Amino acid sequence: MTNPNEYIFSDHFRLYKLLFYRGKYQCGLGTALYAFLSNGQPYGSISVNLEDVKLPTNQIFMDMNNTGNLCEQMEKDGLLERTGLAKQSGYCIYPVARITEKLEKILNEL
Numbered sequence: 657m658t659n660p661n662e663y664i665f666s667d668h669f670r671l672y673k674l675l676f677y678r679g680k681y682q683c684g685l686g687t688a689l690y691a692f693l694s695n696g697q698p699y700g701s702i703s704v705n706l707e708d709v710k711l712p713t714n715q716i717f718m719d720m721n722n723t724g725n726l727c728e729q730m731e732k733d734g735l736l737e738r739t740g741l742a743k744q745s746g747y748c749i750y751p752v753a754r755i756t757e758k759l760e761k762i763l764n765e766l
Contacts, residue, residue, distance in 0.1 A: 661762040662694055663735075667725055674699055674726075677764045678755075681705040689716050689755070691726065702727060704750055706743050717743060717750035727753070735759035 663674045673694035681688050684707025691699040700723045703716035711717070718727045718736065730736045736753040743750050755763070 659694065661764060663691075663730075663733075663762065665726055665729055672699065675764060676702070676759065676762060679765070681707065683707045684710075686711055687713050687716050687755075691723070699723075700726070702730070704745070706745055706750065709743055711752060714755045715739065715752055716755065718753045720750065721748045730759070733758075 659673075659675070661675055663676065665672045665674055674691045675694060677690045677692060679688040679690065680686065684705055686705055686707065687703065688705065689702040691702055693699050701719055702723055704719045704721075706717050709717075720727055727736065731738065731753070735756055735758055737756055739752045739754055741752040743752070
């Protein structure tokens with residue numbers, strides 16, 4: 657039986673069935689977005705916490721450094737939408753993305 661909240665993602669080597677969870681970062685209280693495999697194992701964090709910048713609760717800094725392929729696929733599939741804003745931290749630039757209604761429908765809360 658298929659879970660209606662599952663998202664199928666391919667990293668060019670394997671197919672993954674992912675579930676997305678939303679939480680809050682302890683410092684800064686920004687929105688945190690995580691991906692877990694359908695068996696409960698963590699896949700990775702889709703967002704990063706840049707606590708010196710406050711974003712609306714429906715926006716995140718995309719972790720292009722660690723889960724860039726997943727973030728890009730989520731954009732193509734209409735789950736995330738870039739706002740045009742970005743913030744540099746160290747050597748990485750983190751674009752701001754809006755969580756779309758399509759993603760809201762399959763999000764789980766932590």
